[in-house]
Amino acid sequence: MSEQRPGPGIDTSVSHVARIWNYWLGGKDNYPVDREVGDQILGMLPDVARLARASRLFLNRVVWHLAAEAGIRQFIDIGTGLPTVDNTHEVAQRAAPESRIVYVDNDPLVLEHAKSLLTSTPEGRTAYIHADLREPDGILEGAAETLDLSRPVAFTLMGILEFIPDDDEAYAIVRRLLSAVPSGSYFAMYDGTNVVHGAASDRIVEVWNAAGNAELVLRTPEQIAGFFEGLEIEEPGIVPVTHWRPDTPGEPEPVDAYGGVGRKP
Numbered sequence: 001m002s003e004q005r006p007g008p009g010i011d012t013s014v015s016h017v018a019r020i021w022n023y024w025l026g027g028k029d030n031y032p033v034d035r036e037v038g039d040q041i042l043g044m045l046p047d048v049a050r051l052a053r054a055s056r057l058f059l060n061r062v063v064w065h066l067a068a069e070a071g072i073r074q075f076i077d078i079g080t081g082l083p084t085v086d087n088t089h090e091v092a093q094r095a096a097p098e099s100r101i102v103y104v105d106n107d108p109l110v111l112e113h114a115k116s117l118l119t120s121t122p123e124g125r126t127a128y129i130h131a132d133l134r135e136p137d138g139i140l141e142g143a144a145e146t147l148d149l150s151r152p153v154a155f156t157l158m159g160i161l162e163f164i165p166d167d168d169e170a171y172a173i174v175r176r177l178l179s180a181v182p183s184g185s186y187f188a189m190y191d192g193t194n195v196v197h198g199a200a201s202d203r204i205v206e207v208w209n210a211a212g213n214a215e216l217v218l219r220t221p222e223q224i225a226g227f228f229e230g231l232e233i234e235e236p237g238i239v240p241v242t243h244w245r246p247d248t249p250g251e252p253e254p255v256d257a258y259g260g261v262g263r264k265p
């Protein structure tokens, strides 16, 4: 594999969430340090590769549902990750070309690649904000330059709240974001659990936390459901991402990532 030359501000001495995730999804925007940790974890629990792909497909089905069926035209995608196939704006604008999408991530390499996310249709708009989820006010302020926050917005927080280990802080961030948007807005997320693989999932978290740039916690499905307090949870509820409105026939094998979609009443 031809190695990318790291740009300024890119630390290749420690593995980064966005880059390991990119490696597991089959991308090229990662460094030896990321592949080393990625491979170590895959060696312990090969199902992680399926979890990464299944989570991404969940994101795509959710965004399609929100744009094509729920009529949402404004999205704030926090914890975007490195650009890949079918980024949020591509899925949303396929359903509704006028959709506007604001991407948010705190990883310097995602910032470096952000231009691949700024490929909006002429009718719509995309923007990128380099920011931390722990500062929701700044995110809302930045998003208001592209979106009309007096009209419904969908927040997609896919695989990011698990990097806010404190439950109260994580719940408060979601409440703050949703307090800024009107009734008819949506919140969608998934996070890691240990329901399927038990202690094996717990062990990979230990490896991740010893090696990576951001501490990860697994939450129970009940704790994940706590993010949806006060929202109308859409069918089929808070479920393994593989079980959220699958578009292939048959009973899917669950993965250790649970998520769902809620509507602000």
Ligand SMILES: C[S@@+](CC[C@H](N)C(=O)[O-])C[C@H]1O[C@@H](n2cnc3c(N)ncnc32)[C@H](O)[C@@H]1O
Pocket (backbone or CB within 6 Å): 017, 018, 021, 055, 056, 059, 078, 079, 080, 081, 082, 104, 105, 106, 107, 110, 131, 132, 133, 134, 157, 158, 159, 160, 163, 214
């Ligand atoms: C597991 S990846 C998920 C990427 C994408 N949402 C997906 O589902 O495929 C988590 C992303 O969240 C970002 N992230 C983690 N903690 C963050 C924080 N506190 N603020 C902003 N972004 C964060 C990481 O840089 C990474 O790109």
